[in-house]
Amino acid sequence: MNILHISAECYPIAKVGGLADVVGALPKYQRELNVTSNVVMPFYNNKFTQNNSFDIVHEDQLILGYDTLSFKILKLTNSNLEFDLYCVDIPELIYKEYVYSADDTERFLAFQIATLDWISSWQENPDIIHIHDHHTGLIPFMMTQSYKYKSLRFIPTILTIHNAQYQGWFSHRKVYLIPEFNFKDVGLLDWNSIINPLAAAIKCAWAVTTVSPSYMNELKLSANGLENLLNQESDKCIGILNGIDWNVWNTETDDYLIKNYTKSTVVSGKKANKEWLCNEFKLDIDKPLFAFIGRLVGEKGSDLFPEIFKKALAENDISILLLGSGNKETEKQLTALLDTENYNAYIGYDEKLSHIIYAGADFILMPSRVEPCGLNQMYSLRYGTMPIVNAIGGLKDTIIDLEQEDGFGIRHYGVTITNVTTAISRANSFYQNKKEFVKNSKKIMAIDHSWNNSAQEYINLYKSLKK
Numbered sequence: 158m159n160i161l162h163i164s165a166e167c168y169p170i171a172k173v174g175g176l177a178d179v180v181g182a183l184p185k186y187q188r189e190l191n192v193t194s195n196v197v198m199p200f201y202n203n204k205f206t207q208n209n210s211f212d213i214v215h216e217d218q219l220i221l222g223y224d225t226l227s228f229k230i231l232k233l234t235n236s237n238l239e240f241d242l243y244c245v246d247i248p249e250l251i252y253k254e255y256v257y258s259a260d261d262t263e264r265f266l267a268f269q270i271a272t273l274d275w276i277s278s279w280q281e282n283p284d285i286i287h288i289h290d291h292h293t294g295l296i297p298f299m300m301t302q303s304y305k306y307k308s309l310r311f312i313p314t315i316l317t318i319h320n321a322q323y324q325g326w327f328s329h330r331k332v333y334l335i336p337e338f339n340f341k342d343v344g345l346l347d348w349n350s351i352i353n354p355l356a357a358a359i360k361c362a363w364a365v366t367t368v369s370p371s372y373m374n375e376l377k378l379s380a381n382g383l384e385n386l387l388n389q390e391s392d393k394c395i396g397i398l399n400g401i402d403w404n405v406w407n408t409e410t411d412d413y414l415i416k417n418y419t420k421s422t423v424v425s426g427k428k429a430n431k432e433w434l435c436n437e438f439k440l441d442i443d444k445p446l447f448a449f450i451g452r453l454v455g456e457k458g459s460d461l462f463p464e465i466f467k468k469a470l471a472e473n474d475i476s477i478l479l480l481g482s483g484n485k486e487t488e489k490q491l492t493a494l495l496d497t498e499n500y501n502a503y504i505g506y507d508e509k510l511s512h513i514i515y516a517g518a519d520f521i522l523m524p525s526r527v528e529p530c531g532l533n534q535m536y537s538l539r540y541g542t543m544p545i546v547n548a549i550g551g552l553k554d555t556i557i558d559l560e561q562e563d564g565f566g567i568r569h570y571g572v573t574i575t576n577v578t579t580a581i582s583r584a585n586s587f588y589q590n591k592k593e594f595v596k597n598s599k600k601i602m603a604i605d606h607s608w609n610n611s612a613q614e615y616i617n618l619y620k621s622l623k624k
């Protein structure tokens with residue numbers, strides 16, 4: 158079976174968030190299960206594309222409304238990615254230093270059109286097209302409705318929703334950008350009088366998955382306007398929990414770490430990484446270190462961080478370190494807090510630092526209001542760092558509270574300043590019993606969240622569609 162993943166992000170080529178991690182890992186694990194699984198993504202102007210070489214495998218022109226644009230399909234040469242990577246190069250629209258911007262409608266539409274133009278003329282027709290999030294959401298519509306892609310309409314399509322908050326909305330005035338289709342079917346593109354690529358994908362894809370079972374249930378109640386649609390389409394919807402890349406996120410081999418470690422050397426290994434962090438960020442090594450890594454957006458609860466941090470630091474003898482960027486007002490408030498003792502922050506994106514924090518922190522905070530799956534809690538477990546989570550979505554599916562049978566993490570129910578600071582105080586009390594704390598670190602390092610099971614679940618789904 159030949160599977161083609163189509164995505165705006167893929168680690169290590171271009172990463173903004175967890176979407177990249179999933180698309181960069183899942184194909185490798187699918188290949189271990191004896192299927193061919195490859196990735197198509199846009200060709201951005203970044204370190205990875207500048208430092209690697211690509212072969213041109215296809216060259217053509219695409220039509221985007223009234224414009225004709227040249228494009229190339231580039232294949233990464235000498236890849237050690239363990240899957241084939243194809244990049245769509247549209248110099249005028251896509252080749253930028255950033256992944257997302259204000260003109261995403263045109264950029265990602267051109268990307269999707271170029272991809273389908275190429276696939277239509279390709280010898281190696283995929284058996285399954287697996288799209289990710291709204292940036293690729295018009296593909297199932299175009300494959301089934303646009304006259305020029307008629308030859309592709311029998312290829313099953315799967316949409317994975319990593320985040321339903323963002324839907325790629327654009328005005329019906331831009332409908333002319335989509336390759337011609339029978340206008341009586343324009344309703345397939347529409348949700349609440351606007352073109353909604355995520356809704357179009359939910360309607361037109363053969364199957365829809367979310368990245369955890371709980372998130373699928375939650376979306377049927379609240380999906381930023383799409384809840385009725387998900388209920389209508391529920392027969393083709395399932396939740397499959399993400400895994401993590403066991404090889405990238407491995408304390409024994411992670412090159413980013415100050416010191417590698419195993420379960421048996423977890424105490425000295427984590428200490429070396431914590432020492433480096435405390436030195437770098439002027440924090441006290443003897444205090445338990447609570448950290449947050451991620452996008453500073455409402456879904457992650459980050460608007461409450463300034464108040465949460467002040468209260469938690471006043472009530473507990475702890476340190477807090479944050480790595481993230483996003484909402485400008487939150488960034489400003491978190492920067493203004495830098496004078497506070499026992500607190501520090503790096504406002505920005507830093508992959509290496511994130512790995513050292515997963516290793517060196519004692520606790521990872523995830524007070525998410527919405528969390529489709531969440532990868533940070535799984536990275537924390539693998540690195541022996543205790544997660545403190547709001548029990549929703551994938552966090553609910555992966556973290557069991559200490560007070561429950563076989564528990565190993567801390568859950569709170571609802572995101573309020575008091576709920577989060579109470580959870581931090583509970584964590585701090587647990588930390589005081591060093592023997593129990595270390596025992597728990599070893600226990601969580603052994604929890605298996607590798608992709609093995611989930612990669613197989615996707616393959617079972619593909620097979621059910623090919624019948």
Ligand SMILES: Nc1ncnc2c1ncn2[C@@H]1O[C@H](COP(=O)(O)OP(=O)(O)O[C@H]2O[C@H](CO)[C@@H](O)[C@H](O)[C@H]2O)[C@@H](O)[C@H]1O
Pocket residue numbers: 173174175176178179319320368399450451452480481482505506507508511528529530531532533551
């Ligand atoms: N400033 C920074 N510096 C360095 N690294 C940073 C960083 N900010 C974030 N990261 C990294 O980006 C990733 C974020 O993963 P999440 O699962 O939290 O993703 P996100 O919400 O983007 O994705 C969506 O898709 C994923 C994948 O399906 C779902 O798990 C998730 O719930 C859903 O919201 C992690 O690898 C994290 O370490």
